[in-house]
Amino acid sequence: MIRVDLHLHTTYSSDASIPPKTIVNQLHAHPFIKAVAITDHNTVRGYYRVQELASAEQDMLIIPGIEVSAIGGDLIVLGVAELPSKPWTIENVIDFARERDGLVVVAHPYRAYGLGDLAKNYGFDAIEVLNGISAPHVNKMAENLAKAMCLPGVAGSDAHRADELWTVYTEVQASSDTDEILKAVKKGLVRVAYARKSIHF
Numbered sequence: 001m002i003r004v005d006l007h008l009h010t011t012y013s014s015d016a017s018i019p020p021k022t023i024v025n026q027l028h029a030h031p032f033i034k035a036v037a038i039t040d041h042n043t044v045r046g047y048y049r050v051q052e053l054a055s056a057e058q059d060m061l062i063i064p065g066i067e068v069s070a071i072g073g074d075l076i077v078l079g080v081a082e083l084p085s086k087p088w089t090i091e092n093v094i095d096f097a098r099e100r101d102g103l104v105v106v107a108h109p110y111r112a113y114g115l116g117d118l119a120k121n122y123g124f125d126a127i128e129v130l131n132g133i134s135a136p137h138v139n140k141m142a143e144n145l146a147k148a149m150c151l152p153g154v155a156g157s158d159a160h161r162a163d164e165l166w167t168v169y170t171e172v173q174a175s176s177d178t179d180e181i182l183k184a185v186k187k188g189l190v191r192v193a194y195a196r197k198s199i200h201f
């Protein structure tokens with residue numbers, strides 16, 4: 001089993017202030033979250049930088065990802081380290097991810113830039129049911145959407161600032177390996193939870 005934060009931003013997102021080094025340092029120090037998907041807005045440059053810094057570390061896994069500002073709402077692509085070509089329609093992003101064995105997760109469906117009920121018209125792999133910077137009732141609506149669509153629910157902090165890191169996590173029945181984690185998420189071998197910070201950074 002591995003605990004992973006499946007949604008966060010680095011300084012490579014224009015609205016975020018978390019340096020890649022901070023992510024690596026905090027992951028190293030964290031008592032139980034040992035994997036993270038780097039999901040900057042419309043770029044994978046932050047992922048490559050974090051991965052580079054983490055390559056010397058033994059105890060952490062960095063999963064490639066992107067939060068794509070798709071037409072209709074934000075989508076998280078996991079397991080792919082390149083950008084889809086435009087136009088970023090929902091269909092195009094799903095096809096792009098499928099061709100590369102990646103997953104497409106509906107980010108915060110009922111918050112600003114969320115897909116909302118529109119999500120029901122597409123074949124996604126999972127729904128983000130616990131977003132660290134969304135209000136509880138909005139997360140609850142996302143949970144109901146996942147149930148209605150019979151899709152797995154995942155969690156991500158959506159941290160844009162260092163003090164927002166690791167507030168929630170996804171527990172995945174997999175070892176520390178990107179392919180294994182993605183397959184387990186798709187199968188629904190996941191559980192989401194809030195994480196109280198048990199150490200001070």
Ligand SMILES: [Zn+2]
Pocket residue numbers: 007008009067158
């Ligand atoms: Zn985000």
